[in-house]
Amino acid sequence: MAKYCFGVDLGGTTVKLGLFDPEGNVLEKWEIPTRKEESGSKILPDIAKAILDKAAEKDIAKEDVVGVGIGVPGPVDGKGIVHRAVNLGWDVLNINETLGGLLGMPVRAGNDANVAALGEMWCGGGKGYTNMVLATLGTGVGGGIIINGEMVTGATGAGGEIGHIHIQDDEPDTCGCGNHGCLEQYASATGVVRLAERKLASSTQDSVLRAAKENGRLSAKAVFDAVKAGDALACEIAEQFGDYLGKGFAMIAGVVNPEVFVLGGGVSKAGEILCEYVSKYYQKYVFRGSSDAQFKLATLGNDAGIYGAAKLVIG
Secondary structure, X not given: OOOEEEEEEEOOOEEEEEEEOOOOOEEEEEEEEOOOHHHHOOHHHHHHHHHHHHHHHOOOXXXXXXXXXXXXXXXXXXXXXXXXXXXXXXXXXXHHHHHHHHHOOOEEEEEHHHHHHHHHHHHOOOOOOOOEEEEEEOOOEEEEEEEOOEEOOOOOOOOOOHHXXXXXXXXXXXXXXXXXXXXXXXXXXXXXXXXXXXXXXXXXXXXXHHHHHHOOOOOHHHHHHHHHOOOHHHHHHHHHHHHHHHHHHHHHHHHXXXXXXXXXXXXXXXXXXXXXXXXXXXXXXXXXXXOOOEEEEOOOHXXXXXXXXXXHHHO
């Protein structure tokens, strides 16, 4: 029986790697730079070298490795084919075959957000559940959907793109995807700032956020810190945030009926108060058959990707 597996989280700046045992214990973690020059042609050879070097260092034979899982920032279908990863310079590429050929080991690839969701289900905030939705609330809103313990990838690997659910009809600003009124425009870190700026512009109410804006320190963290301090205007912003995200989650629940929503990303550092605002509005909008869904905070942080990638090959 194989004794080890490797999990790889491929990011635009660094590649995170982990050596795991089959029970999900990480034995070692390390990083290498993501070299994107020459249309990203160096990335997979660099990853292969890092893994083979680590195996040699630890005296691990290839037959003792169950496989290598990898999360990639782009749509990845069930065959391990990435359909354009723009920020890596890749077009269409079969990662399973290409990296597997370089390693001489089984490889399984997935979209990074879906893979992170798998990691949180296995060893993080979603542990104990097999039907869950991970929402990563960072610069944007990423998502991963797990049904019966398996990632939902869709036809071209674009399943789980919850940040681009259309949530608002009259939004004048353009989302990064080119559409208007996406969930990401209100529930991401930058979205919370957008809500705060609009609220400050339309209200004369006193708030600590006015000074934060004048000092160039208006952020999602500043908003939720002010909420915890009882700032009335900040609480109104949190209500708006909760309404948008709760409504988005209710839409998702109507399709996939999860047991739990797990909140990760930088905004989730606000803590349990985030779950309170979101669950309040989720209950307002959700179909009753999904009203029992729980709300949890992600616990693996930046390691969710390597855990999920390892789980891809452990099964």
